[in-house]
Amino acid sequence: MTTRIFVPLDSAAVACGADEIADTLIREIARRGLDAVVVRNGSRGMAWLEPLVEVETIDGRVGYGPVEPDEAAALLDAGLLTGGRHSKRIGLVDEHPFLKNQTRLTFARCGITDPLSLDEYRAHGGLEGLARAIELGAEKTVAEVLESGLRGRGGAGFPTGIKWKTVADFSADRKYIVANADEGDSGTFADRMIMEGDPFCLLEGMAIAGLGTGATKGFVYLRSEYPVAIRVLGEAVEILRREKVLGPSVLGSGRAFDVEVRVGAGAYVCGEETALLDSLEGKRGQVRFKPPLPAHKGLFGKPTVINNVVTLASVPVILAKGGAFYKDFGMGRSRGTMPLQIAGNVKHGGLYEAAFGLTLGEIVDGIGGSTETGRPVRAVQVGGPLGAYFPRSLFDTPFDYEAFAAKDGLIGHAGIVVFDDSVDMMKQARFAFEFCAVESCGKCTPCRIGAVRGRETVEKVMRGERVAENLALVEDLCNTMKLGSLCALGGFTPYPVMSALTHFPEDFHGTPIREAAE
């Protein structure tokens, strides 16, 4: 039997030479006359092991990583096809503790299957959710999502079922499903990974949303910084159209639904749902006033479900296994699983899907294995550039929407960025303002002007100018931005700033900044 070798096509693997490795293996397999084939899979999510090359053996899939491009031929010499010994061999991949302890519901197939093989997708449970949605009909489909307790994974945490029901109940000649794939938060890559590693899953979720709400057209708004995802998702759409999963009669149901992939143009604020809609319409990506809600008056003025990629990609499993199954995971009002993205200065970074409820300490020290530099963890930013910096003293906070809000933070899209003790928190506070200034859409004054003044004021503190007075000004400004901004960009920029000030006041001393440790 032909042996299958897996070399990820995921960006994180490609950026470390996976394409070269695949090319070398294909060339060497031909040259040596071996009975083997190279499959380009998604990533398993163990970023520190990428490129992770796997081979299918009778005992299971054996992994090697991180493989350097010039090691590919040597892997074959070492007997790669039978899982032979090599210094990069990590053993059976499924037995790896990082994977073994996860609860993979949304990312169940990611890294395992060929992302562009519909046969494999079906063999691993794909399209079961869509088939069940067709069987249930629109009303019961939405009820299932409501029952699951699924909340928006983009950061706002709004109950998905309520959003869907609002659109379903609103009659219109045309409705839309929009997947927000403008994953601009630093420290996050779950959307990218699922679009590269299991794109059918997102598209299936969108089709279910379409059938449930009566929408016939879907858009994926994908950021231009994700070239691999753009290619893979585009090919996936073509395949589903060809196989009549998408199109005039979804899976032979007689109901129409089609998807178009649209690429953004580099504007962080377009991750905000109403700015995204304006951008899709061909306008500047400026935030809209609400109401009207997108569910009533969204894309081109029509009722629109706009959900994050992970939210939509979680829907197929909910439909396939039932809302009650999904709801069984998690804690409090945070039901189901969350793909944690452990990033920054961390030993074992990557994607870790788990039920809500792990503490920040368990995630950073336990799963992440602390810093890569070996220095102590000093701060952890959770939830992207608009998320708060958490000190070690808050490491007992459980990963849950409400628990993080209670500590003046947010889980956002579940990006977790680890910093060691060389971090200068005043510099991070300055960066938060700077980022907001660069990315502000300019519509509301607190954000547009507040961000610039905030940066200037922190710079005054850095220079030692009237430190106490200027810090009080920063705090006052943060209050104005928090309460007066139109969207989360201006409204949440105070989170990183104020958390840095509150938890790390020793860094805001106004003398020349601490030397970064080498």
Add this chain to the structure above:
Amino acid sequence: MTVFKAFDAEDAAGIIAELKQLEGPLLPILNAFQARYGFVGEEAVRLVSAALNLSRAEVYGVVSFYHDYHQAPRGRHVLKVCRAEACQARGSDAVAEAVEKALGVTFGETTPDGQVTLEAVYCLGLCASGPSAMIDHGRLVARLTPARAEALVEEVML
């Protein structure tokens, strides 16, 4: 290697004709212009606004809003270095400094020979393997060190 095509009104009109039928066609058209010609200039704005029945001010407003669009040609290659938090935590400031030094320009500038434009990017989604960078529209590199970044610059300068 990216070779931008010189702007040509007839060619541009072809792009517009092809994409005009889309719902909300402006961004797809501007994306195509930027990718093909390396910039979206005044003439392009005039063409699009006429074809889509928009005012030039509206189209200009869109072009000037998005970071990806540039109103004048830039370097033959664009090197984007991630400056966001996850890469910062992994030492991207040192990488950024090394790149600036090796190119002899600061962020936002183009080398005098027109070969490379250096830009900041806020997140390539490679946050557990930073510092990372993107060359032109698709080549990704991660786990950069100042030394590896210098080697990369040398390669792009060729």
